[in-house]
Amino acid sequence: MIRLENIWKTYEMGDQKLHALREINEEIRTGEHIALIGPSGSGKSTLLNIIGCLDQPSQGSYSFDDTEIAHRTPQELADIRLHELGFIFQAFHLVPRLTALENVTLPMLFAGIPKAERLERAKSVLASIGLEPWFDHRPAELSGGQKQRVAIARATVMNPRVLLADEPTGNLDSDSGAQVLELLNERNRQGITLITVTHDPNVARQAHRVLVLRDGSIVRHIEGTHLQSLSELFTGFDSMDSPSD
Amino acid sequence: MSPDEPTTRNALEFTDALSLSGSAIRAYPLRSLLSGLGIGIGVMAVVLLTSIGEGTRRYVVEQFTQFGTNIIAINPGKVETGGMPGVFGGTTQKLSIADAEAIARLPDVQKVVPMSVGQARVEGNNRGRSVYVYGSTSDLPEVFKFGVGQGQFVPKSDPRRGTQVAVLGPTLKRELFEEANALGQFVRISGVRFRIIGIMEPKGQMLGFDIDDAIYIPLASSMQLFNQDELNEIDVTFAHEDMTEALAESIRRLLTERHNNKEDFTITTQTAMIETSGKVMNIVTLSVGAIAGISLFVGAVGIFTMMWISVGERTSEIGLLRAVGATENQVLYLFLLEAVLLTTGGGAAGALTALGLGALLRAAVPGLPVYTDPIYIFAALGMSTLTGIVSGLAPARRAASLPPVESLRSE
Ligand SMILES: Nc1ncnc2c1ncn2[C@@H]1O[C@H](COP(=O)(O)OP(=O)(O)OP(=O)(O)O)[C@@H](O)[C@H]1O
Ligand SMILES: [Mg+2]
Numbered sequence: 001m002i003r004l005e006n007i008w009k010t011y012e013m014g015d016q017k018l019h020a021l022r023e024i025n026e027e028i029r030t031g032e033h034i035a036l037i038g039p040s041g042s043g044k045s046t047l048l049n050i051i052g053c054l055d056q057p058s059q060g061s062y063s064f065d066d067t068e069i070a071h072r073t074p075q076e077l078a079d080i081r082l083h084e085l086g087f088i089f090q091a092f093h094l095v096p097r098l099t100a101l102e103n104v105t106l107p108m109l110f111a112g113i114p115k116a117e118r119l120e121r122a123k124s125v126l127a128s129i130g131l132e133p134w135f136d137h138r139p140a141e142l143s144g145g146q147k148q149r150v151a152i153a154r155a156t157v158m159n160p161r162v163l164l165a166d167e168p169t170g171n172l173d174s175d176s177g178a179q180v181l182e183l184l185n186e187r188n189r190q191g192i193t194l195i196t197v198t199h200d201p202n203v204a205r206q207a208h209r210v211l212v213l214r215d216g217s218i219v220r221h222i223e224g225t226h227l228q229s230l231s232e233l234f235t236g237f238d239s240m241d242s243p244s245d
Numbered sequence: 246m247s248p249d250e251p252t253t254r255n256a257l258e259f260t261d262a263l264s265l266s267g268s269a270i271r272a273y274p275l276r277s278l279l280s281g282l283g284i285g286i287g288v289m290a291v292v293l294l295t296s297i298g299e300g301t302r303r304y305v306v307e308q309f310t311q312f313g314t315n316i317i318a319i320n321p322g323k324v325e326t327g328g329m330p331g332v333f334g335g336t337t338q339k340l341s342i343a344d345a346e347a348i349a350r351l352p353d354v355q356k357v358v359p360m361s362v363g364q365a366r367v368e369g370n371n372r373g374r375s376v377y378v379y380g381s382t383s384d385l386p387e388v389f390k391f392g393v394g395q396g397q398f399v400p401k402s403d404p405r406r407g408t409q410v411a412v413l414g415p416t417l418k419r420e421l422f423e424e425a426n427a428l429g430q431f432v433r434i435s436g437v438r439f440r441i442i443g444i445m446e447p448k449g450q451m452l453g454f455d456i457d458d459a460i461y462i463p464l465a466s467s468m469q470l471f472n473q474d475e476l477n478e479i480d481v482t483f484a485h486e487d488m489t490e491a492l493a494e495s496i497r498r499l500l501t502e503r504h505n506n507k508e509d510f511t512i513t514t515q516t517a518m519i520e521t522s523g524k525v526m527n528i529v530t531l532s533v534g535a536i537a538g539i540s541l542f543v544g545a546v547g548i549f550t551m552m553w554i555s556v557g558e559r560t561s562e563i564g565l566l567r568a569v570g571a572t573e574n575q576v577l578y579l580f581l582l583e584a585v586l587l588t589t590g591g592g593a594a595g596a597l598t599a600l601g602l603g604a605l606l607r608a609a610v611p612g613l614p615v616y617t618d619p620i621y622i623f624a625a626l627g628m629s630t631l632t633g634i635v636s637g638l639a640p641a642r643r644a645a646s647l648p649p650v651e652s653l654r655s656e
Pocket of ligand 2: 044166
């Protein structure tokens with residue numbers, strides 16, 4: 001469903017060129033759980049944002065459902081984000097002045113779904129992840145774990161086919177992190193494609209496949225039994241930094 | 246996952262956009278209040294000033310038309326611009342009773358009242374008072390819509406022959422005779438004895454002048470009393486307002502012909518009077534318009550600044566909206582609506598304040614004419630909305646064109 005061919009992302013800063021992504025070739029099938037790992041600045045978020053139609057590659061071809069994204073209008077990209085994709089961010093990105101329920105309702109507002117249906121769907125999604133008592137609470141009154149669960153509810157309320165999570169547990173303690181991961185995995189088991197950027201070996205270990213990025217390139221594919229040996233990979237990251245030329 | 250779900254979208258409902266933009270305004274109450282204040286004060290000033298202006302205009306029109314609108318006045322002398330009375334001299338003709346009689350024979354003319362006016366001391370019941378003396382004919386009450394309260398008006402008779410009868414205005418009557426019966430009593434006007442045959446009904450004031458402080462006598466008696474050889478005024482009534490222009494023209498032609506082809510008189514129609522007061526009001530309206538323009542501009546700058554800052558502060562929120570599927574147009578719409586809500590809200594508050602102040606003014610100064618035409622309220626609100634669109638457009642476009650990735654990064 002997701003096919004990346006020779007994807008480059010280049011930032012020009014003065015007369016310097018910075019390749020955030022270089023020559024990415026990858027195919028992701030429906031229902032897969034992919035983890036993107038790699039040192040800071042290796043291009044994980046950049047890749048995720050391109051897959052999420054929030055950003056465009058400088059070069060190469062990205063097709064979603066066999067249609068080339070480069071040929072889509074901004075309006076069509078917005079439609080894809082609305083109907084096919086759900087985002088979860090490390091910083092939650094809840095709208096502070098809106099209640100949990102209203103935050104979950106937000107995408108449905110842009111889809112023009114009638115109010116009654118909106119409320120029903122938002123309530124049932126929130127209730128299904130145990131947030132019923134927090135409907136009318138604003139983000140400031142919620143714990144980090146609760147916020148991220150509200151964000152997951154928001155990302156899934158339009159029944160997307162792909163969930164894109166950029167370090168979803170990065171701001172959480174291990175207990176709430178585990179809870180959030182379990183929610184994401186559950187969605188994946190229901191058939192939603194899940195792509196997670198993470199620094200956490202425990203998160204990566206639960207994926208079907210792990211893609212290791214360095215300096216904008218995918219340097220390793222890890223799957224199956226090899227996932228057990230991930231930890232050493234991560235210990236290496238801390239001493240690594242990856243400036244590109 | 247449901248593959249057959251629609252992949253396009255319905256429009257963002259107005260009410261939903263309203264509550265979303267409204268929540269942003271409520272999130273910063275003080276800032277919103279201050280930015281709406283400029284528009285509010287502007288609208289308040291405009292509504293209040295136009296209310297006073299419109300009230301004054303209505304008052305003036307009412308004053309002029311209290312004698313009816315189907316009336317034309319003819320006075321001796323030419324006062325119109327360009328005319329130089331007497332310079333090209335020759336024999337200027339006096340405005341005469343014969344002129345009045347000739348006008349009366351014109352088609353469509355209903356009544357003609359020749360008038361001789363002077364000021365004199367009226368004495369009676371051992372008291373005296375200086376008042377206006379109106380010499381006229383029996384048709385005067387009908388033409389000016391005056392009522393006779395007691396007795397009768399000057400009877401129908403030959404306008405060239407005087408009789409020593411008088412009709413008192415109610416103020417004069419009260420000043421001289423108080424509550425006593427005055428009918429059949431005598432007064433002296435500049436020493437000449439007149440028998441009182443009637444008392445007028447109260448009519449009130451015109452432009453602050455007491456119409457009831459007057460005395461009415463036959464035309465010839467007045468001309469004799471004041472030693473006049475011409476009329477001060479001829480008033481003509483006619484059936485329908487539409488005839489005004491045509492009739493004024495035929496009177497002008499008739500009199501010019503009668504006056505040796507000289508237009509040595511002035512014809513005043515009610516329409517002309519109202520037009521004159523309308524011109525004065527136009528100047529007032531223009532000044533109010535200038536104030537409105539300035540205050541709306543100042544208000545617009547305030548809204549623009551506030552919205553621009555707000556977009557800068559909320560980039561991450563804007564990025565999020567785009568990430569969950571909002572289109573550029575939907576973001577534009579939301580921010581534009583926010584600006585419009587601020588200005589229209591400010592405008593509505595300003596209009597309400599003006600209405601309140603108007604009511605207060607009316608209560609405090611009873612004579613002050615204040616009239617708020619609903620049109621001005623709607624116009625002010627319309628202008629406020631327009632100001633919102635104009636001042637919010639650039640910030641809203643900025644919000645819509647922010648690249649989502651960069652916006653999400655900014656936190
Ligand atoms: N708008 C931009 N302009 C210039 N350089 C950029 C821009 N966005 C990203 N980069 C660069 O691209 C590279 C990849 O960034 P990216 O955010 O994808 O890294 P990452 O792997 O997500 O890192 P982290 O783990 O710290 O989140 C970095 O070197 C970054 O500085
Ligand atoms: Mg990142």
